[in-house]
Amino acid sequence: MFIITDNDRLLEHVPNVLAHVEGERSLFDKIHPWLTIAEQWVIDTFTGNETLQFIASDETSSVWAQTASVIVCEALQRAIPSLDLVLTPNGFGIVSNQNVAPASKERVERLISTLKANRDYAINLLLDSLQYIDSWQDSKQRSWFAATLLQSPRACKSAIRNPGSLDEWELFCASRVTAMNIESAIAEEFISPELMIRLRLALISHDASNDDLSLALRVRDCVLHEVDGKRRDVPALNRIVNFIRKYPDHFPEWVNSDTAKLFAPPVFENKKQSSGYFF
Incomplete structure (x- = not known):
């Protein structure tokens, strides 16, 4: 020892x-x-x-x-x-x-x-x-913790209303699996997998920028909201996306992602050969 x-x-x-x-x-x-x-x-x-x-x-x-x-x-x-x-x-x-x-x-x-x-x-x-x-x-230990936004027992202690008989570490381990599945869906639909990786690293890095850390905590709150059994907080996630879109230079991972295309619908043009017109 x-x-x-x-x-x-x-x-x-x-x-x-x-x-x-x-x-x-x-x-x-x-x-x-x-x-x-x-x-x-x-x-x-x-x-x-x-x-x-x-x-x-x-x-x-x-x-x-x-x-x-x-x-x-x-x-x-x-x-x-x-x-x-x-x-x-x-x-x-x-x-x-x-x-x-x-x-x-x-x-x-x-x-x-x-x-x-x-x-x-x-x-x-x-x-x-x-x-x-x-x-x-x-280390592989750091990689394990960095695989999700839920990176310490304290992160879920106050968010989970009914932990049952689980102690804080047991609650963390049980919640972590659920959080990873929720994060994957949120990444695909709102944040992008590329930016989600950056936000996870921000939470586990002592030299992360305040902007990255703040955004990571906002996304984590949305994840914990679902881990606790509540419905997905779509309005909060849309506000986060709107914030990201305001600063494209700061979030190139999102701008260049497939997820960003979900928030940029195609522009329809009226053409003579079209069977109908859009107003």
């Missing part, structure tokens, strides 16, 4: 842990398998190997703290259901003693929910920070 490499680093992110006595396994040792799984999940989903090693090289950076928080919260929420269980010759038992009583089911579930919320908050911060790391720019 690169980030959480010992018990001291782990405990920086875990409050209210009783100190272990000599001969007793540390929390790091107890949840080591889950820490390994969580770090690999972060590598596969967010950073890639090269970027994670870059992050690990500076433990004083904010991106290191964000990455560590994601790993620890993910590992703990996976491990907690097993931490108070021991396997005996007669089956599983609950760890207990005279000084510390086992936590109730409700408290444990609340802790797991809190860990997931903290993990998701750290994920949003991490995704913001990754934009500034050179090695991340050409």
Whole structure:
């Protein structure tokens, strides 16, 4: 592992842990398998190997703290259901003693929910920070997030009215698939696939122009409107198209696209040989 490499680093992110006595396994040792799984999940989903090693090289950076928080919260929420269980010759038992009583089911579930919320908050911060790391720019992880306008859990948290039992990350993953299909239709009918690519990149680039970023957010709002189960906001999309048409030099991708032709109907001319006339 690169980030959480010992018990001291782990405990920086875990409050209210009783100190272990000599001969007793540390929390790091107890949840080591889950820490390994969580770090690999972060590598596969967010950073890639090269970027994670870059992050690990500076433990004083904010991106290191964000990455560590994601790993620890993910590992703990996976491990907690097993931490108070021991396997005996007669089956599983609950760890207990005279000084510390086992936590109730409700408290444990609340802790797991809190860990997931903290993990998701750290994920949003991490995704913001990754934009500034050179090695991340050409990673397949960045390409995955840039494949849609919905690029972080926070993007859909406030837009989805009924998330059900899904946590923020689960809601993001579920909404992302729907968003991609909606974006494809909106691109073909209004924005153009070419300009849609540019707007997606604007949302994931720290140096995007304010105009591109503003337009990308307006289109994303329309996408989230549909992801939430509402009908397509055609008036809003038409206003966006009218804005784009006012600045053809700034949006050449749209001007030269097949989509633009949908907004430039043919001009009919009266001809003697025609069977009718247009007024």
